Structure formats: structure tokens, C-alpha cells
Amino acid sequence: MGVDLSDLVAEVKRELSLSEVKGKKVGIDAYNAIYQFLAAIRQFDGTPLMNREGKVTSHLNGVFYRTVNLLEEGIIPIYVFDGKPPEMKSQELENRRKIKEEAERKLERAREEGKIEEVRKFSQMTSRLTSDMAKESKELLGFMGIATVQAPSEGEAEAAYLNSKGLTFASASQDYDSLLFGAIRLIRNLTISGKRKLPNKDIYIEIKPEIIDSSLLVKKLEITREQLIDIAILVGTDYNPDGVKGIGPKKAYRLIKTFKRIENIDKKELDPEMIKFDYKKIREMFLNPEVSLPSVPLDLRDPDPEKIIQFLVKENDFNEERVKGAIQRLQKAMRDLRDMGRQTGLDQWF
DNA sequence: CTCTATTA
């Protein structure tokens, strides 16, 4: 699940005021977002939302309403979808698969024993994001007039690339990887309604969007992006999930601050035998990931209300009144954005 | 996660 840089980032992260993102494009790690929808949008017993054919629709629900909300705040989402995962990620993907299988076994048991809370928890953990779901999400976003970008490989890398090229204002994801991939700004918790249930507890906490400025981060830590990557590699990334045993963010930071890069670390400080992965190759994955310029313009287009209704209401059994209401909000939000674009000379349309 | 009706 990405790199845990939370300790290092803690000092430079700040609350995002939605006004500073108004009228701007934000790249969204689509898989990251959809996965959260699949895990969270469920009944009390853990059943996801489904249409009459039994096909899961939780992702469509989340994508639709979240997108309308962002646009109402004047934020223009650009959804970036994963392509083919790099070979280097196979270990991590295998780990996730095993965790999921284990959760499926536990789910089975919880069902047998009638433990509702557990059924819910393990249902969430067994969420699967299928290629159909990605396709359907892209289709819906297309009807809404929102640009989607197909990454050649890692979505997170592509979103960072868009950001570094100035095509977006920031990259939105829960993972910190974008910073390693070269994003200028990372936004976490990019939601409008700020409530979330604490795991295993009946407590709701306020979740506020936060922004991390990569230039501020490297300045504060007095390191380069390449050195941040080295720190992440020591701690563990998706390409070397275990990192180096006994090394956490604090120690990794001290080592890289002192010795500048992994190959220079004093053998007395870190036994090279402890490094059980090709760190040069991993470093290269973050420094020069496989990315491509988007094949479509990222500007907003006019939404197609009839297609939205056909897709969500007719084909996926969404409530017509709700959908129509949201379409109204969508259209107004887009009009407002267009007006603002005219005034500032930054028109999002042609 | 987000929406909406209900409640205070």
C-alpha cells in the first residue's frame, strides 16, 4: 500500500483550503479512489451496492457523487487509471493477494458464526477492483464530461508526471508514492464531506484534506528527491515491501542525511547483506517511471445527461430523482467554472 | 463514501 512517509511528511503537511484549488485541475489516482469506494460503500452487513443483475455498483456511486462534489467546489478532477503493473511490483501484488485470501477465509468463518461486525470488516478487505469496474468508471466519467487518463503503467507515476509537466495543480492520492515519482504537490483526503468511521470503533472523526508541497518537504528535510527515494527504499516500497529489517523512517533519514545515498552508507552502520533487493533498479523505477503524455485534452467537456441517466438509472438501477438532482448540480458547477474561467482568462473550454 | 429525511 505505498510508502509510509507519514513521519517525515508530518512537519510540512498542512490543511488544504478548498479555495486554493478552485478552478484548478487535480490528478486523481483512480484506482486508489475506486478501491476506497468499493471498501466503504456498503450495507451494514458488508454487502456492496449492486444492480438487479447482481453486479457491484459501489464504485459508480462513489465516482459519480464525489466528482459532482469536487466540481461544486470548483475542483476539476482528472482521473488517472493504472495500466500494466511493472514486473517489479509482483511481490507486493502477491502479498496483497494472500492477505485477501486470508480475509476471505475469515469472512467465511465470521458468516458461519454470525458475527456482523467481522463480516463487515472482512467484506471490506476482500474488495476486488475488476477491469470491468475501471471500464465502467471511465465510461461514466466520459458521460459527465470529465477527462480520464490511461497510464501506460503505474497510475501514481502518471499522475505525478502530469503534475510535474504543469498539466495539473496537484496529484491526489492516499499514498505518498507521488512524491517519489516527482509530483509537485500531493493532496491527501481530497473529499468534501469530512466524516469517516474509525476502524473497529463506533467513533466518527473529521477528515480534512491536506496538502504536501514537495519543494517544502525537501527543503525542510534538507535532502533531494533522489535522497527521499533512497529513504523510502530503505523503509520499504511497493517494489521491496519489506525494506531493510530494523530500519524505519527515522533511521533511514539519518543514514541518508549522513551518507547521501545507499551505496555510501558505512558498512558498520548498515551491513550490505541486509539489503536483499536491487535498490538501484528500484531507484530508477521512481526516478524514470514509464509515463506518457495524455492522448486527450484534459479540459472539461459538456456533460451528456441522457447518457448518464441511461447508464446509471436504466442500466444500473440508480434512483432517477437522485441522479437527476446530481446532474443539475453538475451542470451548474460546470457553468460556474466556465464563468470563472472567462473572468480569469483561464477558460477550461475551447 | 455520500445522500436525504428526520430530529432537535
Next chain:
DNA sequence: TAATAGAGG
């Protein structure tokens, strides 16, 4: 008006 519970597909 704001907070909360329950449903959404």
C-alpha cells in the same frame, strides 16, 4: 441551521 441515522443499488 446543524447534527445524526439509515439507506443507497
